[in-house]
Amino acid sequence: MIILITLIVILIALLTGWILKTIKRPPNFPPGPKWWPYVGNTYQLRKLARDIGGQHLAFELWAQKYNSDIIGLKLGSEYVIVAFSYPHVRQIHTNEVFEGRPDNFFLRLRTMGTRMGITCTDGALWNEHRNFATRHLRQAGYGRLPMDLQIKNELVELLSIIEDYNGWPVWPGNFLAPSVINVLWALTAGKRIERHDERLQRLLELFQRRTKIFDICGGLLSQFPWLRYIAPEKTGYNLIKQFNQELHNFFMETINEHKNTYSDDKAKDDLIYAYIKEMKERENEVNHTFTDHQLTMTILDIFIAGAQTTSNTLDLALMMMVVRPDIQEKIQCEIDSKLSSKDFSVADSKIKLPFTEAFLMEVQRFFHIVPISGPRRALKDVKLGNYNIPKNTTVLIGLKSVLMDKNYWGDPECFRPERFLDDEIYTTISSEYFMPFGQGKRRCLGDSLARSCLHTFFVGILKNFKLKLGAKETIPSLNLIPGLTLSAKPYKISFLPR
Numbered sequence: 293m294i295i296l297i298t299l300i301v302i303l304i305a306l307l308t309g310w311i312l313k314t315i316k317r318p319p320n321f322p323p324g325p326k327w328w329p330y331v332g333n334t335y336q337l338r339k340l341a342r343d344i345g346g347q348h349l350a351f352e353l354w355a356q357k358y359n360s361d362i363i364g365l366k367l368g369s370e371y372v373i374v375a376f377s378y379p380h381v382r383q384i385h386t387n388e389v390f391e392g393r394p395d396n397f398f399l400r401l402r403t404m405g406t407r408m409g410i411t412c413t414d415g416a417l418w419n420e421h422r423n424f425a426t427r428h429l430r431q432a433g434y435g436r437l438p439m440d441l442q443i444k445n446e447l448v449e450l451l452s453i454i455e456d457y458n459g460w461p462v463w464p465g466n467f468l469a470p471s472v473i474n475v476l477w478a479l480t481a482g483k484r485i486e487r488h489d490e491r492l493q494r495l496l497e498l499f500q501r502r503t504k505i506f507d508i509c510g511g512l513l514s515q516f517p518w519l520r521y522i523a524p525e526k527t528g529y530n531l532i533k534q535f536n537q538e539l540h541n542f543f544m545e546t547i548n549e550h551k552n553t554y555s556d557d558k559a560k561d562d563l564i565y566a567y568i569k570e571m572k573e574r575e576n577e578v579n580h581t582f583t584d585h586q587l588t589m590t591i592l593d594i595f596i597a598g599a600q601t602t603s604n605t606l607d608l609a610l611m612m613m614v615v616r617p618d619i620q621e622k623i624q625c626e627i628d629s630k631l632s633s634k635d636f637s638v639a640d641s642k643i644k645l646p647f648t649e650a651f652l653m654e655v656q657r658f659f660h661i662v663p664i665s666g667p668r669r670a671l672k673d674v675k676l677g678n679y680n681i682p683k684n685t686t687v688l689i690g691l692k693s694v695l696m697d698k699n700y701w702g703d704p705e706c707f708r709p710e711r712f713l714d715d716e717i718y719t720t721i722s723s724e725y726f727m728p729f730g731q732g733k734r735r736c737l738g739d740s741l742a743r744s745c746l747h748t749f750f751v752g753i754l755k756n757f758k759l760k761l762g763a764k765e766t767i768p769s770l771n772l773i774p775g776l777t778l779s780a781k782p783y784k785i786s787f788l789p790r
Contacts (some may be wrong), residue, residue, distance in 0.1 A: 314369075320680040321697075322364035322373050324354060332366030334515050348446040348663035348692060352376075361693075362677050370396065373676070374664065376693035378700070378725060380677055384668060384689055385731035389518035392669035393418075394686045398514035401529075404536045409589030410737070411596070414669070417581055425590055426737065428566040429479055442478045443745055446471045447752040452569030454757060454787045461762035464610045468603040469496055473595070476738070480594055481546050482562035491542055498535045499600055528625035539595070542663050543588045564591075594737070601661060602742040604779045609655045609750050611768045612707070613759040614785050619709065620759060622788075623648050629705050641751055642720075648754075649720045650712035652746055656695075656728040658707050661778040663692035665730060691727065700725045757787040 314329045325681050327333045340350040351374045354363050361377040375384055384390045392414040393399065399412045406473035407413060430436070470492060474484040485492045512519050513527050521527035550564045559569040567587050574580040613620040630644040642649050643716045668687040673680065681687070696704040700723075701711065714721050729739035736742070753759075761767065 317364065318371065318680065318682050320678075321371070321682075322362040322677075322679045323358040323360050324363040324365050327366040330368075332368055332370075332515070334367050334512070335366065337365070338512075341774070343471075345771070346663075346778075347560065348774070351664065351688070351690065352693075355690075362679055362681070364763075367686075370394070370515070371665075371682060372688065373679075373681060373685055374688040374690060375676060376690035378697065378774060380696050381689055381694050381727075382731065383676060384687060385727075385734070387674075388733075389419075389671050389674045390563065390668045390687055391732075392671045392733060394667050394669045394684075396514055397517035401532050401536075403589050403592065404540060404724075406589065408586045409593045411593040416673075420585065421590060422733075422737070424570065425563065425566075425594070428563050429737075431560050431566065438730075439475065439479065439741060440744060440748070442475050443748045446474050447748055450749060451752060451756055453487075454753065455789070457787060459786045459788050461765055461786050463782045463784050465603070465607045465782065466781065468606050468749075469499075469600065471749060472602045472606075475741060475745055476594055479741075480563045480591055481550070482565070491538070495535075495538055495542070498531065498538060499596075501531055531706060539592055540588060543591050544584070547584065563594075570789065573608060600779075601777055602738075602745050603778060604661050605656060605742075606746055606749055607657070608659050608661070609652060609746070609782050610753065610759060610785070611780055611783060612651075612655060613754070614761045615770070616707065616766060620754070623651060624754055624758070627751060629753065631751070642747060645751065646713060646720045647709060647760065649747065650749060651709040652721065652750060653712045653722070653726065654707060654709040657701075657704075657726060659696075659772065659778065660692045660695045660728070661772070662728070663778065664692070665689045665691050668734075689730075691730075694725055694727060754785070756790060758790050760786050760788060762786050 303448070315327060325336055326337070337347065337350055340349040345351060351363065355361065355374070355376055360379055362373055364373050365372045365374070375381060394411050395407060400407055403409050403412050408417075410418060410425060413421070448469070453467050467487075469569060470485070470487050473492075493717065513529060513532075519527045524530045545695055547564060547568075550568055553677065554568050556569060558565045564587070567582065567590070571582045571584075571587075574582050589709055613623075626645055626647050631641060666686075666688040668689070670681050670685045670687060672683045691719065694700075698704055712720050712722070712726075716771075718735050729736040729742070762784055765784050768783045771781070773776035773781055
């Protein structure tokens with residue numbers, strides 16, 4: 293009996309010690325809500341985000357409550373900080389100590405159970421493959437004339453699709469994504485995907501579901517991976533598995549086609565041929581990282597990066613044409629007076645259309661579809677602001693806090709494209725506070741393509757069509773749908789030939 297009581301006392305003491313250890317904040321850790329044993333702040337965050345309309349709003353509310361530009365949380369067993377304000381955001385973007393990525397279940401699940409690719413890796417693997425992808429995408433035409441020509445070709449098809457609606461009200465979100473994806477796919481695989489391809493339609497549907505189920509912290513699967521055994525549907529585990537399998541099959545089919553038609557002279561044609569050449573040159577090396585699996589993960593990162601953010605931004609730009617018809621009129625007057633031909637140069641038109649370009653920049657600033665970016669991982673103990681950030685802490689970046697900073701923008705809640713115009717020489721101006729693609733080495737690889745697609749597709753559509761609300765349609769909402777990225781609530785507009 294005495295032994296049993298002793299064991300019970302020891303167990304209670306150990307449990308109490310464990311509880312006290314798990315709820316204790318690290319020394320000088322940023323302020324934030326108290327966390328519970330084991331679950332941390334997971335339940336509080338999910339409930340608050342659900343109640344007020346988004347995880348980013350929950351973070352902002354806590355920042356206000358604790359009067360701090362950096363808040364500290366614990367999600368499951370992970371320490372997490374969220375940093376707001378330009379000085380902190382810039383330090384995270386440009387300091388190498390914040391270039392790491394978390395190594396958790398959700399990020400590994402995203403890359404099919406591995407720690408491969410570019411987006412979710414760090415260290416030597418990330419540096420090597422990021423540099424390779426950047427170099428060979430440029431070789432294939434990324435950021436240059438071949439990319440602009442591919443965008444123009446997609447524009448022709450996009451205009452044809454819009455014409456087929458004959459002015460009938462339609463939500464642009466139904467047909468924008470394939471145009472953006474095909475530009476990326478042409479640079480990656482040397483060919484486009486036909487819109488009627490069932491695989492593409494299936495992948496786009498999975499993309500949309502994935503974006504709405506998960507958040508920047510990965511959802512419940514990130515903190516409690518064991519939930520996949522209990523609730524595989526509700527946690528999104530089955531969705532991710534299906535998504536991964538569909539993409540893997542699609543990518544491997546293309547990779548095998550490239551292997552069957554490979555020759556050294558094709559290595560400059562697209563990224564996959566260049567990668568196959570690199571694999572052949574390294575096949576006798578021990579432990580080299582250029583493998584089929586790494587290639588599929590690299591393609592996955594490129595595919596995910598370009599699949600939705602650009603098309604979502606274009607969707608919002610078109611939506612604002614009916615929310616603000618005065619701006620639509622001004623843009624179309626500028627296009628009509630500055631562009632004499634349907635065949636326009638992307639670079640030239642950006643210079644010739646300063647108000648249009650300022651409008652697109654304002655769309656990106658005002659809607660900030662990636663309000664919280666990341667996640668990053670602190671590679672060692674570091675100080676951010678006045679607080680200590682322990683090694684391996686997950687770091688989230690409050691981009692919205694910079695894009696909507698009243699101290700810099702003055703009236704950030706007002707949609708005003710003129711803020712990006714120089715009144716004297718009437719040209720677009722940028723700012724270090726305008727960072728929709730991030731900064732530093734982890735700046736979005738697809739920024740050049742995104743900006744060119746956005747400009748070319750938008751100008752092409754506005755040059756050929758007037759956008760109007762249908763007689764029975766209401767003005768679209770400016771409140772966006774939360775998820776991995778923010779997106780417009782479905783709306784319908786008519787495209788009337790000009």
